[in-house]
Amino acid sequence: MSITISSKPTSIVHKKKRVNARNIQYFLLLLPPLVFFIVAMIIPLIMGIYNSFTDWDGISLEKNWIGFTNYIEIFKDEMFIESFKFTGLFMIFNTIIQNVAAFFFAVMLDSSIKAKNFYRTIIFAPVLLSPILVGQIWTKMYGTILPSINDLFALSINFNLFSSPNTVLTGLLVANNWQWIGYWMLIYLAGLQAVPKDIYEACTVDGGNWWQKFIHITIPMLGPSITICTIGIATGSLKVYELIVASTGGGPGDSSKSTIMHIYDTAFMSQQSSYASAMSVVFLLVLLIFAFIQLKVLRKREVEL
Amino acid sequence: MSKKYTKGTFLIQSIVSVIVIFYLLPFLVVFLYAFKSPQEIIGSSPFSLPEKLELVNFTQAFEALNFFQSFGNTFFITASAVLLLILLSGMAAYSIVRGGNKFFNGTYMFFIAGIMIPYQVIFVPMFVLGSNLGFINNLFGVIFLYVGTSLPFAIFVMAGFMKTIPKEIEEAAFIDGCSIMRTFWIIVLPMLKPVAAALTIILSLQIWNDYLLPQLFLSDNSMKTLTVMQSTLFSAFETNFNVGFAGIILSSLPILILFLFMQKHFVKGITMGSGK
Numbered sequence: 001m002s003i004t005i006s007s008k009p010t011s012i013v014h015k016k017k018r019v020n021a022r023n024i025q026y027f028l029l030l031l032p033p034l035v036f037f038i039v040a041m042i043i044p045l046i047m048g049i050y051n052s053f054t055d056w057d058g059i060s061l062e063k064n065w066i067g068f069t070n071y072i073e074i075f076k077d078e079m080f081i082e083s084f085k086f087t088g089l090f091m092i093f094n095t096i097i098q099n100v101a102a103f104f105f106a107v108m109l110d111s112s113i114k115a116k117n118f119y120r121t122i123i124f125a126p127v128l129l130s131p132i133l134v135g136q137i138w139t140k141m142y143g144t145i146l147p148s149i150n151d152l153f154a155l156s157i158n159f160n161l162f163s164s165p166n167t168v169l170t171g172l173l174v175a176n177n178w179q180w181i182g183y184w185m186l187i188y189l190a191g192l193q194a195v196p197k198d199i200y201e202a203c204t205v206d207g208g209n210w211w212q213k214f215i216h217i218t219i220p221m222l223g224p225s226i227t228i229c230t231i232g233i234a235t236g237s238l239k240v241y242e243l244i245v246a247s248t249g250g251g252p253g254d255s256s257k258s259t260i261m262h263i264y265d266t267a268f269m270s271q272q273s274s275y276a277s278a279m280s281v282v283f284l285l286v287l288l289i290f291a292f293i294q295l296k297v298l299r300k301r302e303v304e305l
Numbered sequence: 306m307s308k309k310y311t312k313g314t315f316l317i318q319s320i321v322s323v324i325v326i327f328y329l330l331p332f333l334v335v336f337l338y339a340f341k342s343p344q345e346i347i348g349s350s351p352f353s354l355p356e357k358l359e360l361v362n363f364t365q366a367f368e369a370l371n372f373f374q375s376f377g378n379t380f381f382i383t384a385s386a387v388l389l390l391i392l393l394s395g396m397a398a399y400s401i402v403r404g405g406n407k408f409f410n411g412t413y414m415f416f417i418a419g420i421m422i423p424y425q426v427i428f429v430p431m432f433v434l435g436s437n438l439g440f441i442n443n444l445f446g447v448i449f450l451y452v453g454t455s456l457p458f459a460i461f462v463m464a465g466f467m468k469t470i471p472k473e474i475e476e477a478a479f480i481d482g483c484s485i486m487r488t489f490w491i492i493v494l495p496m497l498k499p500v501a502a503a504l505t506i507i508l509s510l511q512i513w514n515d516y517l518l519p520q521l522f523l524s525d526n527s528m529k530t531l532t533v534m535q536s537t538l539f540s541a542f543e544t545n546f547n548v549g550f551a552g553i554i555l556s557s558l559p560i561l562i563l564f565l566f567m568q569k570h571f572v573k574g575i576t577m578g579s580g581k
Contacts, residue, residue, distance in 0.1 A: 025485035026400035030412060033397040033456055040453020041419050048430035112310060113318040122325050128560050130514035130532045133553050136539050137331050145334050145351040152350055183575065190576040239425040242516045246536055260425050267429045276429045284426045291421060
């Protein structure tokens with residue numbers, strides 16, 4: 001260090017050479033991760049986009065360029081539109097329920113109640129399970145276990161939420177929220193713990209009650225956490241697949257088929273690989289546009305607050 | 306907020322207790338049913354205690370899951386992928402942050418764009434490419450794909466941490482004639498421990514519980530993972546579904562034990578992973 005300071009002119013030349021030699025070494029370190037990333041994600045992405053303009057079935061050698069035919073087909077495909085509607089509804093309800101519940105759970109667990117750690121552990125525990133297990137647990141809950149409570153107490157509550165197209169969304173929302181609220185709650189809890197305590201004290205001195213503190217301090221200070229959770233929940237819900245595979249299987253009928261599930265079936269059951277790729281491209285575009293808008297809107301809100 | 310235990314606090318305590326009881330119900334059912342005999346399913350209340358601890362369900366689930374094999378596969382895939390991910394994301398983050406010129410910044414943006422693309426959206430061409438590369442029924446192929454698809458997120462977290470590490474120690478090593486590779490191995494990598502611990506947990510959780518990739522690529526019985534084996538357990542044991550519940554306990558037990566021992570790291574991993 002001392003050399004570079006004392007002899008400026010020569011050291012700059014030296015430094016430049018050294019930097020170039022260093023950059024090659026840095027690049028060599030960067031190369032292996034780049035290979036993994038490009039092979040696993042970028043090449044499939046490009047292949048998917050290319051295939052979406054062909055009529056390839058995924059197996060045969062025949063592959064013809066058909067332009068936008070697949071894309072035009074998508075907008076006539078009722079199953080795609082239905083699955084997209086279902087996925088959209090699933091996402092909207094999830095985003096609202098999970099955000100609000102996680103937020104309030106976090107606020108409640110940040111108060112001075114006892115046994116906080118115990119509560120937190122229990123609410124977080126479902127996060128550890130695979131969505132496959134969660135789907136199986138709730139299928140049995142709705143189908144066998146909760147109905148037997150009816151028998152015991154001679155009640156007639158309709159617990160069998162997966163058996164009707166009208167209630168299947170509710171059933172899946174309960175299962176999905178049971179699993180994930182604890183995850184987002186942790187992020188809100190971390191956000192709450194980062195709020196400086198003296199702001200609350202200042203508010204108390206100025207005669208503010210708990211409600212004013214909540215509205216004017218807690219919510220604005222959690223702005224960044226709200227952004228993270230909203231985007232995380234929304235994108236997580238859009239790619240729902242495993243939970244549904246293990247519970248309703250897309251049924252009854254096709255009433256709970258998610259977009260990813262429809263893409264899977266199209267590619268591997270009905271052997272329309274190129275068409276499935278086109279659907280993936282459309283779905284990816286929707287996902288990106290959506291994430292972009294959310295980021296813009298939520299970041300803007302953060303600044304305003 | 307306030308330190309005293311007031312009426313308000315008691316109200317909150319009651320609300321949270323009710324919520325937690327709702328949360329516990331499914332767990333309770335899983336545990337009770339896993340120990341009940343098939344005869345006890347019918348007739349008795351779902352919340353009654355099992356008459357005696359029935360371990361037959363577990364031995365049956367153990368066999369049906371092909372437990373040692375599928376556990377071994379899941380463990381091998383998860384451990385290898387996570388180890389590689391830590392190493393590779395550390396390498397990338399180090400060169401991106403320290404390289405610091407336009408090329409490295411551009412590469413960083415290239416990686417980060419990958420966070421926006423969930424692998425569930427590109428799995429169709431991924432399967433096509435994978436089958437050409439011989440990834441079908443190949444544990445290493447699945448590991449490769451997990452590493453490649455999770456790298457953007459891992460690099461994002463690593464680079465964020467890397468920026469907080471002071472340069473001085475490395476500079477001292479350079480002056481002593483240490484190459485960049487050596488500096489990375491000997492000096493930088495050990496300093497990444499906290500972020501590596503957090504990443505290990507969050508990535509293990511994701512890969513351990515994943516279903517779509519192994520389901521697509523590993524169809525050979527000796528290659529199947531726990532989630533794939535578990536997914537058919539309830540349909541295989543339709544009448545004595547207690548076996549399915551025992552299977553749920555068996556296949557989630559390892560991650561639950563890990564959680565109990567490393568709870569603090571889990572919390573840290575998730576808040577770090579959320580990208581703040």
